Amino acid sequence: MLINVIWFVLMTVLLMVYAILEGFDLGVGILHLFTRKNEHRRILMNSIGPVWDGNEVWLITFGGALFAAFPTAYATVFSAFYTPFMMLLTTLIFRAASMEFRSKVESPVWQNIWDVLFSISSLVATLLLGVASGNALIGIAINEKGIFQGNFFSFLNPLSVITGLFAIFLFALHGSLYLQMKTEEDLNYQMRKTSKVLSFIVLILFAVLTVVSFSTVAWAKPRLITSILGLIAVAMLGLTLWLSWKEKGGIAFLSNTGFIASIILIFASNMFPYLVRSTINPAFSLDIYNSASSPKTLTIMLGIVLAVLPIVLVYTGYVYWVFRGPVKLDETSY
Amino acid sequence: MLTDALMLARIQFALTAMFHYLYPPLTIGLGWIMVYMSYQRLKTGEEIYDKMARFWTIIFAVTFAMGVTTGIVMEFEFGTNWSEYSRFVGDVFGSPLAAEALISFFLESTFLGILVFGWNRVSKKAHFFATLMVALGATLSALWIIVANSWQHTPAGFHIVETPLGPRAEIISFWQMFFNPSTVGRYSHVIFSAMLNAAFFVMSISALYILKGKHEEFARRSLKIALIFGVIGAYFTLFAGHHQAIVVARHQPAKLAAFEGHFKTTEGGTPYYLFGIPNEQEKKVDYGLTIPGFLSFLVYFDFNKPVKALDQFPIEDQPPVILPFFTFHLMAGLGMFFIALTTLSLFLWWKSKLFDYRWLLWVFVFSLPLPYIANMAGWIAAEVGRQPWIVQDLLRTKDGVSPGVSASQVLGSTVMFTTIYSLLFILYVFILVKKIKKGPEIINH
Numbered sequence: 001m002l003i004n005v006i007w008f009v010l011m012t013v014l015l016m017v018y019a020i021l022e023g024f025d026l027g028v029g030i031l032h033l034f035t036r037k038n039e040h041r042r043i044l045m046n047s048i049g050p051v052w053d054g055n056e057v058w059l060i061t062f063g064g065a066l067f068a069a070f071p072t073a074y075a076t077v078f079s080a081f082y083t084p085f086m087m088l089l090t091t092l093i094f095r096a097a098s099m100e101f102r103s104k105v106e107s108p109v110w111q112n113i114w115d116v117l118f119s120i121s122s123l124v125a126t127l128l129l130g131v132a133s134g135n136a137l138i139g140i141a142i143n144e145k146g147i148f149q150g151n152f153f154s155f156l157n158p159l160s161v162i163t164g165l166f167a168i169f170l171f172a173l174h175g176s177l178y179l180q181m182k183t184e185e186d187l188n189y190q191m192r193k194t195s196k197v198l199s200f201i202v203l204i205l206f207a208v209l210t211v212v213s214f215s216t217v218a219w220a221k222p223r224l225i226t227s228i229l230g231l232i233a234v235a236m237l238g239l240t241l242w243l244s245w246k247e248k249g250g251i252a253f254l255s256n257t258g259f260i261a262s263i264i265l266i267f268a269s270n271m272f273p274y275l276v277r278s279t280i281n282p283a284f285s286l287d288i289y290n291s292a293s294s295p296k297t298l299t300i301m302l303g304i305v306l307a308v309l310p311i312v313l314v315y316t317g318y319v320y321w322v323f324r325g326p327v328k329l330d331e332t333s334y
Numbered sequence: 335m336l337t338d339a340l341m342l343a344r345i346q347f348a349l350t351a352m353f354h355y356l357y358p359p360l361t362i363g364l365g366w367i368m369v370y371m372s373y374q375r376l377k378t379g380e381e382i383y384d385k386m387a388r389f390w391t392i393i394f395a396v397t398f399a400m401g402v403t404t405g406i407v408m409e410f411e412f413g414t415n416w417s418e419y420s421r422f423v424g425d426v427f428g429s430p431l432a433a434e435a436l437i438s439f440f441l442e443s444t445f446l447g448i449l450v451f452g453w454n455r456v457s458k459k460a461h462f463f464a465t466l467m468v469a470l471g472a473t474l475s476a477l478w479i480i481v482a483n484s485w486q487h488t489p490a491g492f493h494i495v496e497t498p499l500g501p502r503a504e505i506i507s508f509w510q511m512f513f514n515p516s517t518v519g520r521y522s523h524v525i526f527s528a529m530l531n532a533a534f535f536v537m538s539i540s541a542l543y544i545l546k547g548k549h550e551e552f553a554r555r556s557l558k559i560a561l562i563f564g565v566i567g568a569y570f571t572l573f574a575g576h577h578q579a580i581v582v583a584r585h586q587p588a589k590l591a592a593f594e595g596h597f598k599t600t601e602g603g604t605p606y607y608l609f610g611i612p613n614e615q616e617k618k619v620d621y622g623l624t625i626p627g628f629l630s631f632l633v634y635f636d637f638n639k640p641v642k643a644l645d646q647f648p649i650e651d652q653p654p655v656i657l658p659f660f661t662f663h664l665m666a667g668l669g670m671f672f673i674a675l676t677t678l679s680l681f682l683w684w685k686s687k688l689f690d691y692r693w694l695l696w697v698f699v700f701s702l703p704l705p706y707i708a709n710m711a712g713w714i715a716a717e718v719g720r721q722p723w724i725v726q727d728l729l730r731t732k733d734g735v736s737p738g739v740s741a742s743q744v745l746g747s748t749v750m751f752t753t754i755y756s757l758l759f760i761l762y763v764f765i766l767v768k769k770i771k772k773g774p775e776i777i778n779h
Binding site for chain 2: 046049050051053054056057059060061063064065067068069071072074075076077078079080082083085086089090092093094096097099100101104105145146147148149290293294296297300301304305308309312315316319322323330332333
């Protein structure tokens with residue numbers, strides 16, 4: 001049914017926008033500890049201050065939409081990934097708390113504690129998101145009832161470790177490119193240097209990731225669509241690398257956005273039409289048909305999405321526009 | 335108990351929901367109080383309104399952040415801990431949750447950036463608009479959550495369909511689901527009680543400033559604005575609550591019987607307990623103080639029509655009595671206190687004597703926790719009163735839990751959340767006290 005395919009596309013879009021937006025604010029968090037001066041750390045936090053909350057809503061919306069459109073997949077995924085998911089939620093809680101609390105007390109010890117928590121939780125959150133993507137690609141051990149039969153350690157396999165590492169460096173790069181637009185002077189210089197190194201590491205990890213997924217994931221075969229997307233991804237990453245070395249952070253941020261988008265599309269085209277693949281028996285897999293809500297619910301929700309999402313994009317764009325340009329610290333800042 | 339995955343999942347949900355609900359009522363109510371202040375700031379240009387809008391925004395922002403962090407967990411807990419429930423209700427229950435994120439959560443979270451960081455970046459008009467959008471977003475957020483929760487209490491607009499993975503509820507009519515019998519009553523009860531909660535918060539802090547002789551102009555004006563919200567909140571919470579009692583009597587009679595410790599159906603009118611201690615073993619209420627026939631009057635407008643008691647229901651369908659009884663009566667008693675206090679204060683304001691009695695100001699100061707207690711008590715009564723059902727008469731709580739999740743996993747996450755949330759709550763109070771001590775004067779532009 002067409003509506004199920006449309007919903008798969010919508011879920012892909014939600015995931016893509018989440019990866020692009022939260023990607024840079026998680027990246028800023030990862031880079032946070034690598035800046036030393038208090039003023040620099042404040043600039044980093046304030047560069048994402050007005051927008052991180054809105055970015056995170058894309059994850060909430062992804063979760064809500066999965067619940068509404070593919071409830072069986074929602075129930076299976078979150079109960080199967082129970083422990084890693086609880087860890088992800090914990091890191092998101094610490095991130096929010098760090099940003100809210102850090103500036104509220106003028107004490108170096110207090111601020112250092114929140115700096116460390118902020119940075120570590122950003123790093124671990126990214127790692128977990130990467131590891132989860134790797135496992136989604138490989139599939140998980142679910143039985144005919146959609147009930148998970150594995151344990152926490154089943155999630156630690158070579159591919160997922162690489163996707164986890166890849167996510168960390170990719171988001172850090174994305175954050176450093178974003179920060180090139182939000183910083184000035186010596187901090188800006190530091191970010192330009194950081195982007196150069198990170199773009200190189202991302203390139204290497206992307207090559208490793210491609211090789212490992214072809215050799216370990218049976219269904220990740222070169223097909224026409226993934227080949228085209230793969231070429232786009234390589235072109236985008238090449239552009240990002242070149243622009244980083246040319247120290248053009250703003251445009252490099254755009255090409256890196258294109259790179260992230262094409263990776264999500266490759267991921268989605270490898271998953272389609274499945275949402276959760278069963279490693280026990282392919283017949284137990286949950287796809288966009290056997291895990292979906294009724295066509296009626298899918299249609300109602302599609303109407304709501306089509307009516308509301310454009311408005312969301314408009315006011316999100318407006319808020320980014322209001323806070324454009326380098327961060328200026330004032331009395332309302334974190 | 336520590337090896338019972340079901341019990342642990344229930345405890346976890348109750349704890350995380352209660353920790354979460356420490357924050358949203360304040361932001362929902364305070365949002366509208368700030369909209370009023372921001373409007374005056376825009377219209378009159380007076381500095382006092384600028385000061386008010388900025389100060390209460392700081393309080394709002396910290397509270398909002400706590401609400402977000404504790405709320406994210408709730409959105410996913412249905413999948414992690416209640417996968418069978420999610421599978422069963424997803425077609426119906428998922429829609430309002432998704433709509434909440436799309437329509438409300440985006441709105442409030444995005445405009446919050448401008449509300450908190452935009453003072454020097456946008457015009458007063460744009461800032462007022464952002465305040466309005468945040469308040470609207472918070473209020474609509476509650477709408478979708480209450481729609482989903484009300485459907486658990488009074489399911490409507492669905493049918494049961496057999497699927498390869500077992501039966502599930504599927505939607506027939508979105509609007510019947512949306513306006514299920516208890517949505518309107520429960521939503522207005524929640525919104526007005528949130529307004530009351532925020533009003534009492536602002537009145538408490540303002541009264542403290544007046545008593546200490548600090549920021550007096552600021553405090554007097556804030557207190558008066560809050561009092562208006564408080565009066566409206568107190569009365570309309572009562573009206574909505576009464577409407578709900580009628581709905582509960584019709585759709586969840588066992589729950590009403592639990593609220594009232596009404597064990598045995600009798601001839602004639604059913605009394606209302608002002609006080610009492612339910613005795614579940616002997617199926618009676620000890621030390622009861624009653625108004626004869628008043629429960630019958632409340633729900634049927636007839637002093638002589640009997641209300642169904644617990645003995646009309648099979649034992650496996652009966653909710654526990656002690657907890658719903660005490661929490662319900664605590665909530666109702668506090669509701670009466672809020673009405674008395676706000677009415678008296680309004681009368682004194684009319685007589686221009688609102689600030690003349692120091693004892694009254696102290697009452698305001700110490701009333702701060704009471705709306706929180708009333709809110710918690712109300713939710714405990716409502717949710718425990720629905721037991722043993724997770725969806726009334728449709729799915730039992732024990733059949734909704736995740737089968738693949740072990741007791742130790744649930745225990746681990748429960749301990750973790752409880753620790754983190756307790757810590758965050760302590761820090762939240764610490765930050766609030768610090769901000770309140772600093773007061774509005776410090777903020778310069």
